[in-house]
Amino acid sequence: MSLLTFQAPVEEEEIKEKYDLVIVGAGPAGCSAAIYARRFQLETLIVAKELGGLIVDAEIVDNYPGLPEIPGSELGNKFLEHAKKYMTNIIMEEVESIEKKESGFLVRTMDGKTVEARAIILATGEKHRKLNVPGEEEFLGRGVSYCGLCDAPLFKDRVVAVVGGGNVAFSDAQLLAKHAKKVILIHRRNWFRADPIEVKRVKENSKIEILTPYIVREIKGDMKVEKLLLEKTKEVGGEVIPTGELKEIEVDGIFVDIGLVPNSELAKKSGVAVDERGYIIVDDFMRTNVEGIFAAGDVTDKGSKFRQVVLAAAQGAIAAISVYNYLKSKE
Ligand code: NAP
Numbered sequence: 001m002s003l004l005t006f007q008a009p010v011e012e013e014e015i016k017e018k019y020d021l022v023i024v025g026a027g028p029a030g031c032s033a034a035i036y037a038r039r040f041q042l043e044t045l046i047v048a049k050e051l052g053g054l055i056v057d058a059e060i061v062d063n064y065p066g067l068p069e070i071p072g073s074e075l076g077n078k079f080l081e082h083a084k085k086y087m088t089n090i091i092m093e094e095v096e097s098i099e100k101k102e103s104g105f106l107v108r109t110m111d112g113k114t115v116e117a118r119a120i121i122l123a124t125g126e127k128h129r130k131l132n133v134p135g136e137e138e139f140l141g142r143g144v145s146y147c148g149l150c151d152a153p154l155f156k157d158r159v160v161a162v163v164g165g166g167n168v169a170f171s172d173a174q175l176l177a178k179h180a181k182k183v184i185l186i187h188r189r190n191w192f193r194a195d196p197i198e199v200k201r202v203k204e205n206s207k208i209e210i211l212t213p214y215i216v217r218e219i220k221g222d223m224k225v226e227k228l229l230l231e232k233t234k235e236v237g238g239e240v241i242p243t244g245e246l247k248e249i250e251v252d253g254i255f256v257d258i259g260l261v262p263n264s265e266l267a268k269k270s271g272v273a274v275d276e277r278g279y280i281i282v283d284d285f286m287r288t289n290v291e292g293i294f295a296a297g298d299v300t301d302k303g304s305k306f307r308q309v310v311l312a313a314a315q316g317a318i319a320a321i322s323v324y325n326y327l328k329s330k331e
Pocket of ligand 1: 129130131163164165166167168169188189192193215240257258259260306307
């Protein structure tokens, strides 16, 4: 039900049997890695489930050097076009497994395609955290959304809830207020992680009501979202504790903006070490604990601390340079 159209410049590709480098992921880190790898004349394949990364959901990116104000989808496209210009092969598939072989790795996709690679860069980014409450999956696309930019216009003159206390929730609340009759921002604490300027803007917006401290217990409806069951919380020593006090509110939709979690399942399956939050542990050269497997961008422990496009792109470049040096050392 997304209204956002992301035009990725990818046609059917002729896939070789063997590559110097397979990059998993086609966001800023993956594309940047590909651009650098091709400058080193490494035969490079990007395999990605989706193109562009989460940045394509950003309304405007205004902190990428040299591009003072650019829609996230356009920036995502530019990265892909740049990678394609240097003849990177790109296929849209999910990688199922990466198996260690004597001379490198065997990469197998969910569709059963296999390619050999001498080295791998994991640039798989992050995905939206779920509330994990009844109704969330059932009403996905029927009132439940994870992307304000994609779906805000669908809620013209409606009442919508936004859940979360970070920058994304505050940005979505303001975006939704341009379309909806009323926006209810629900957060589990009485204070917010969002930047103070964003909090001020939301508080000054007459269409936005802030409802705290509450968590969502259930999303209810018949054919689409109609009500939210909320439970009041209290903060004790920094911890959020449910109080048992329940309340129902009527809404036409709910935007879940409660942060991100790493796409590191493939890494873990491949023996790559992750930290306690699930982010891939890398050193300064973007090396993981598995020789020949590198990682870059928001899926790494370093990238996720800042979550900036410029940093993901920089890590992609470092990873590609490290791959080049690694492959050279093997010759
Ligand atoms: P975030 O800053 O991690 O905030 C997530 C919010 O969701 C927190 O307020 C958290 O509550 C709440 N939350 C987490 N799990 C929850 C649950 N199960 N139930 C209810 N609430 C829950 O995430 P974000 O807003 O998605 O932002 C993601 C990252 O992108 C951040 O690092 C952000 O700064 C960055 N970002 C940067 C820019 C920019 O650079 N201009 C713009 C947008 C986003 P607690 O407060 O209780 O933990």
